[in-house]
Amino acid sequence: MKKTPFVTLEQVQEISKQYPTPYYLYEEAGIRSNARRLKQAFSWNKGFKEYFAVKATPNPFILKILQEEGCGVDCSSLTELCMAKALGFYGEEIKFSSNTTPAEEFVYAHKQNALINLDDFTHLAFLEKHLGALPETLCFRFNPGGLFSINNQIMDNPKEAKFGMTQEQIFEALRFAKQKGVKRFGLHSFLASNTLTNAYYPKLAEILFSLAAQIKNSLGIVIDFINLSGGIGIPYHPDESENDIFSIAEGIKKHYQDILIPAGLGGISLFTELGRYMLAPYGALITQTIHEKHIYKEYIGCDACAVNLMRPAMYKAYHHITVLGKENAPCDHLYDITGSLCENNDKFAIDRMLPKIDLGDYLFIHDTGAHGFAMGYNYNGKLRSAELLLQADGQVQLIRRAETIKDYFATFDFTELLTPDTYL
Numbered sequence: 539m540k541k542t543p544f545v546t547l548e549q550v551q552e553i554s555k556q557y558p559t560p561y562y563l564y565e566e567a568g569i570r571s572n573a574r575r576l577k578q579a580f581s582w583n584k585g586f587k588e589y590f591a592v593k594a595t596p597n598p599f600i601l602k603i604l605q606e607e608g609c610g611v612d613c614s615s616l617t618e619l620c621m622a623k624a625l626g627f628y629g630e631e632i633k634f635s636s637n638t639t640p641a642e643e644f645v646y647a648h649k650q651n652a653l654i655n656l657d658d659f660t661h662l663a664f665l666e667k668h669l670g671a672l673p674e675t676l677c678f679r680f681n682p683g684g685l686f687s688i689n690n691q692i693m694d695n696p697k698e699a700k701f702g703m704t705q706e707q708i709f710e711a712l713r714f715a716k717q718k719g720v721k722r723f724g725l726h727s728f729l730a731s732n733t734l735t736n737a738y739y740p741k742l743a744e745i746l747f748s749l750a751a752q753i754k755n756s757l758g759i760v761i762d763f764i765n766l767s768g769g770i771g772i773p774y775h776p777d778e779s780e781n782d783i784f785s786i787a788e789g790i791k792k793h794y795q796d797i798l799i800p801a802g803l804g805g806i807s808l809f810t811e812l813g814r815y816m817l818a819p820y821g822a823l824i825t826q827t828i829h830e831k832h833i834y835k836e837y838i839g840c841d842a843c844a845v846n847l848m849r850p851a852m853y854k855a856y857h858h859i860t861v862l863g864k865e866n867a868p869c870d871h872l873y874d875i876t877g878s879l880c881e882n883n884d885k886f887a888i889d890r891m892l893p894k895i896d897l898g899d900y901l902f903i904h905d906t907g908a909h910g911f912a913m914g915y916n917y918n919g920k921l922r923s924a925e926l927l928l929q930a931d932g933q934v935q936l937i938r939r940a941e942t943i944k945d946y947f948a949t950f951d952f953t954e955l956l957t958p959d960t961y962l
């Protein structure tokens with residue numbers, strides 16, 4: 539899929555006058571139209587709802603946009619639950635999907651009336667102990683074990699994953715929960731990340747639909763909703779092609795008609811918890827080149843580093859880079875694009891063919907709208923960047939200011955020892 543930046547060099551030059559690089563820039567129009575596409579693709583399912591995985595892009599302004607588009611939120615921690623509450627999400631607009639969960643997080647989620655997704659069988663007793671009683675609605679995370687494959691291609695290895703419960707445990711959990719007065723039940727599973735095949739969601743749906751039919755048969759329990767979680771990928775590399783959300787939804791519909799409807803389960807609502815698919819293409823890390831270095835290889839140093847975007851260092855992930863203003867120039871120079879960390883893996887690109895780069899050029903690092911800023915950290919005393927929103931009307935809004943040295947020092951009582959001119 540051809541990679542085209544959603545801003546021009548002139549726009550970035552203008553924005554950078556007010557907000558120095560590096561910064562994240564998100565595109566409101568793209569976020570909205572994609573969310574609408576998803577909703578339309580699943581419009582055949584009456585109860586369909588996307589619960590955006592907050593961890594992918596935990597910015598309240600972004601969540602607000604998705605809220606306006608009818609999405610709920612999928613939270614994985616107390617902080618994310620607090621953010622959801624602050625934005626006015628309540629009750630079944632919030633899902634709480636966590637593992638190795640501290641008691642106070644369950645208590646807080648329950649206080650918000652959130653839909654709780656249980657990662658383990660033993661959490662039933664844990665919940666009962668800490669909440670006093672089980673909630674009326676509960677969801678259970680399934681781990682089918684073994685290897686998960688599509689068309690003989692291994693996608694992941696659920697047996698090695700720490701998440702979810704076995705089928706026997708799911709049955710036992712449902713039986714126990716029903717006996718304890720739980721009234722509504724959901725199923726959840728997450729088997730592969732960043733999938734670039736329209737077959738992933740339908741395959742997962744088939745597994746969960748069959749499970750729901752079996753549950754009805756042997757326990758007489760009617761499942762209320764099925765949560766397909768996250769995992770739909772995006773083409774990070776220009777050679778990869780895009781998923782088609784309409785054929786994904788059609789594939790699921792077919793299994794719904796073949797498995798759920800004959801089982802008398804035609805009322806089941808489908809939920810998704812997409813993160814990457816909702817946001818990744820609609821965010822970019824913008825950084826300016828500040829050094830070039832010619833040793834055994836050609837290096838371009840920029841003002842962002844791995845603390846701003848960890849994926850290349852952590853997963854060797856490919857992120858396409860456009861040198862703004864040189865979109866049509868030939869890619870006839872071989873570079874490593876680096877940040878300033880004292881770590882040799884601090885490279886946004888290795889052996890990448892790009893147009894000739896001059897100092898001061900702006901780089902647009904594509905597809906960083908999800909799991910980008912969110913995975914930031916402070917190694918080497920580096921600070922988190924600002925996040926900006928390119929609004930649908932063309933205006934740019936600061937949606938998170940850049941961290942300052944003062945923020946860095948805020949967690950220990952050191953600030954007092956510093957004279958004001960020690961930090962900027």
Ligand SMILES: *Cc1c(COP(=O)(O)O)cnc(C)c1O
Binds near residue numbers: 770
């Ligand atoms: C991370 C996560 C998601 C979102 O995953 P994406 O790959 O961003 O779609 C959804 N649900 C759960 C439980 C997760 O942990």
